[in-house]
Amino acid sequence: METKNTSKYRRAQKRVKDLKGFYNHLAVYLIVNFIIIGSRLTRLISNADSIANIDFERWLTLNTFSVAFFWGIGLAFHALKVFDFKIFKEWEDRKLKEFMNEEEHTLNDDIKF
Template structure:
């Protein structure tokens, strides 16, 4: 029985580490690819006659960075298991409601 429990914990821990590893790879890929595309867009803007400041502050150069960042945020939430409305939250809310009713009487 204890061996099964230990194996289950190991399997869960391994899956969690794999999820975190996937997130870290995704984040590194995100930084490299977006750095390349942002640098390329800034370089092209400068070659078309914009100043460095104009090219750097051009908001359209950062669209991919923004939208991919939203996807990366969801990946982080999934990888770190931020369960805002998970089982623990439900149990806490049930206890709070029971305590409210108990205090009324």
């Protein structure tokens, strides 16, 4: 059986791992979107006088910023989970209780002959 200190240590260890995962996700998001948006802005500046294919330019602009937008939504959900916002915490607590009850019933069934 685990002691309280071991259990606390494991929870803290998992929390640190989750935080590192979030910060890595955030760093990749910032780097990739900086490159995508930076290259797009460079293209806009270099082609400021050219309106050869305006439809393609509009499509490219839409897709450039939609990547940052939709990925940002995913990043926001990741932050919600990592920083223990109520929605996910309540769900986790309910699931933990449910699994503990299932385990208890399974053990009771195994004891009975």
